[in-house]
Amino acid sequence: MNTMKYVDAFRDRAAADRLVHEIRQRQTQRWTLMEVCGGQTHGLMRYGIAEELAPEVELIHGPGCPVCVTPLEAIDRALQLAFRDDVIVTSFGDMLRVPGSQYSLLSARAAGGNVRAVYSPSDAVALAKAHPRRQIVFFAVGFETTAPATAIAVRQARGLRLKNFSLLVSHVRVQPAMRAIAESHDCQVQAFLAAGHVCAVMGYESYDEFVARHHLPVVVTGFEPIDLLEGVLEAVYQLEEGRAEVANRYAWSVRAEGNRNARDLVHEVYEVCDRRWRGIGEILEGGLRLRPAWRDFDAEYRFPLSIQPTEEPGECRSGDVLAGRIKPPQCAAFGTRCRPDRPLGAPMVSSEGACAAYYRYARSHVS
Amino acid sequence: MCLAVPGKLVRWLDRDPTFAAAEIEFAGVRRRCQMACVPDAVEGDYVIVHAGIAITRLDTAEAERVIAELARVESNTSPVDKRHLEP
Numbered sequence: 001m002n003t004m005k006y007v008d009a010f011r012d013r014a015a016a017d018r019l020v021h022e023i024r025q026r027q028t029q030r031w032t033l034m035e036v037c038g039g040q041t042h043g044l045m046r047y048g049i050a051e052e053l054a055p056e057v058e059l060i061h062g063p064g065c066p067v068c069v070t071p072l073e074a075i076d077r078a079l080q081l082a083f084r085d086d087v088i089v090t091s092f093g094d095m096l097r098v099p100g101s102q103y104s105l106l107s108a109r110a111a112g113g114n115v116r117a118v119y120s121p122s123d124a125v126a127l128a129k130a131h132p133r134r135q136i137v138f139f140a141v142g143f144e145t146t147a148p149a150t151a152i153a154v155r156q157a158r159g160l161r162l163k164n165f166s167l168l169v170s171h172v173r174v175q176p177a178m179r180a181i182a183e184s185h186d187c188q189v190q191a192f193l194a195a196g197h198v199c200a201v202m203g204y205e206s207y208d209e210f211v212a213r214h215h216l217p218v219v220v221t222g223f224e225p226i227d228l229l230e231g232v233l234e235a236v237y238q239l240e241e242g243r244a245e246v247a248n249r250y251a252w253s254v255r256a257e258g259n260r261n262a263r264d265l266v267h268e269v270y271e272v273c274d275r276r277w278r279g280i281g282e283i284l285e286g287g288l289r290l291r292p293a294w295r296d297f298d299a300e301y302r303f304p305l306s307i308q309p310t311e312e313p314g315e316c317r318s319g320d321v322l323a324g325r326i327k328p329p330q331c332a333a334f335g336t337r338c339r340p341d342r343p344l345g346a347p348m349v350s351s352e353g354a355c356a357a358y359y360r361y362a363r364s365h366v367s
Numbered sequence: 368m369c370l371a372v373p374g375k376l377v378r379w380l381d382r383d384p385t386f387a388a389a390e391i392e393f394a395g396v397r398r399r400c401q402m403a404c405v406p407d408a409v410e411g412d413y414v415i416v417h418a419g420i421a422i423t424r425l426d427t428a429e430a431e432r433v434i435a436e437l438a439r440v441e442s443n444t445s446p447v448d449k450r451h452l453e454p
Contacts, residue, residue, distance in 0.1 A: 152401055261404040
């Protein structure tokens with residue numbers, strides 16, 4: 001069987017084949033790995049790697065889709081702000097399409113709400129500078145990869161002495177979520193492929209303690225097919241030899257200490273907090289919030305809002321998908337009542353969501 | 368949000384520590400990007416840009432190899448991709 005149809009186009013076809021061959025040679029039993037990052041989920045599906053390796057390795061898809069885990073009440077807060085006359089809510093395009101407890105920010109715009117997509121948080125700062133009479137709120141979601149972008153934006157706003165820019169912060173941290181998964185009573189994961197770009201920012205030294213505690217290999221992995229296969233192979237090497245270590249298979253982008261400038265910037269602006277993740281629940285130390293020194297730029301203080309925690313629509317099983325308990329096609333609504341054009345839950349919307357990846361690349365195999 | 372496509376630093380636009388910015392080229396398209404986290408990057412370097420800010424400098428030889436491969440994959444697989452999008 002050779003399902004890696006997309007890799008056919010590769011100059012490095014031979015390298016991909018060698019890696020697959022090596023994985024098969026090494027492997028004496030079927031192993032279960034979790035790729036944490038949604039970008040990697042899409043790569044594994046798009047290039048046919050998950051399917052090609054299915055007999056040897058089960059790939060469970062992790063919660064690394066930032067807009068998917070942004071809690072409903074955070075979206076509801078942004079929605080409330082969007083309907084104030086003096087406010088323009090800005091965020092990444094993906095975030096605008098994710099349904100809140102009733103509707104998305106994009107549909108709020110259709111209903112007269114003030115909502116704009118921006119390419120970067122600094123663009124929202126520029127918008128604030130250009131519209132001094134409007135309050136510009138940037139809805140700051142994402143992992144440690146995105147936190148440097150929102151941190152520099154708020155520093156720029158302070159530098160420009162802007163009184164009309166604020167952040168509605170719902171940043172999340174990867175490692176506490178991996179810890180929650182590793183400590184769950186029904187954890188199937190035998191090794192983690194760690195999110196390459198989070199590690200590019202934060203480094204991977206902090207995984208030593210995680211590995212020592214949980215005895216699960218952690219392999220820093222990239223996004224390109226060869227990178228993904230090398231990550232899987234390293235995990236299989238370790239599992240077959242009974243080792244559990246931190247390994248870096250994305251060395252052309254990631255250094256052990258990460259990016260010191262980016263880490264310092266995030267540390268200057270944000271502090272760790274507990275956070276409720278959509279579909280998963282409260283995660284200890286699972287989020288970032290603005291430090292008190294930056295409170296002048298915190299939308300939660302500028303615009304007191306009262307939002308009650310709400311529940312996911314009954315039929316959507318995104319919580320089970322995000323925690324790796326089921327694959328998207330195991331949800332009864334997948335591809336029928338839930339599609340990218342009319343999603344029930346966030347993982348069907350986002351370019352990093354597991355449901356969207358299956359809908360786009362693997363529907364023919366499941367229908 | 369998590370695009371792994373490396374971009375090439377064409378020229379610096381601003382060297383201020385907070386407002387640092389440079390023109391970065393992605394597959395022929397140039398875009399202004401925030402550079403506060405990679406202040407030591409020089410013209411010709413490759414960086415990964417995430418949400419408008421460069422978050423890491425790349426090994427140049429490896430970045431060029433990957434860009435060449437991605438270009439090849441895109442040109443060869445887009446018809447297949449499109450077919451998959453059709454219901």
